[in-house]
Amino acid sequence: MQTSMWGPLAGLPPNRSFGAHVHTGHCGTDPLTSGGHYQHSTDPSVPLADREVWLDLTSDEHGRAVAEVIRPWVIPAGAAGSVVIHAAPTNPATGSAGARLLCTDVPFGG
Numbered sequence: 474m475q476t477s478m479w480g481p482l483a484g485l486p487p488n489r490s491f492g493a494h495v496h497t498g499h500c501g502t503d504p505l506t507s508g509g510h511y512q513h514s515t516d517p518s519v520p521l522a523d524r525e526v527w528l529d530l531t532s533d534e535h536g537r538a539v540a541e542v543i544r545p546w547v548i549p550a551g552a553a554g555s556v557v558i559h560a561a562p563t564n565p566a567t568g569s570a571g572a573r574l575l576c577t578d579v580p581f582g583g
C-alpha cells in the first residue's frame with residue numbers, strides 16, 4: 474500500500490516556489506487550525522522529507538503548477554485532514570515553509 478497525491482493548481486502568483494504539506498487538522502478561519510505536519514514516523518533518524526508528505530511546487534509564468542508525491546505507506550483515517558500551501562519552499566532541515574497561504578481539506582485514509 475502507498476499514498477500518492479497529484480494536484481494541478483492555477484491562480485498562483487507567477488514564477489514562485491511554495492512549500493506544501495499534509496497537515497494533521499482540518500482547515501479553519503485561523504490558519505493554525507490545520508495543525509502541524511502529518512508524520513508517518515517520529516523516528517529522528519529518518520529525514521523529515523521521508524516521514525512527512527511534502528508537495529512543494531513552483532508556478533509557471535501563468536501562475537499554474539503541479540505537485541506530485543508518492544509515499545510507501547498509507548495515512549491512517551483520521552490522522553491527517555488537509556493540505557496547506559505555504560509562502561516559501563520547505564526548508565529540508567526544519568520542515569518550515571513560511572506563512573500558511575491556502576488550505577484545503579482532504580479525506581485521507583481508508
Ligand SMILES: [Cu+2]
Binds near residue numbers: 493494496510557570
Ligand atoms: Cu505545512
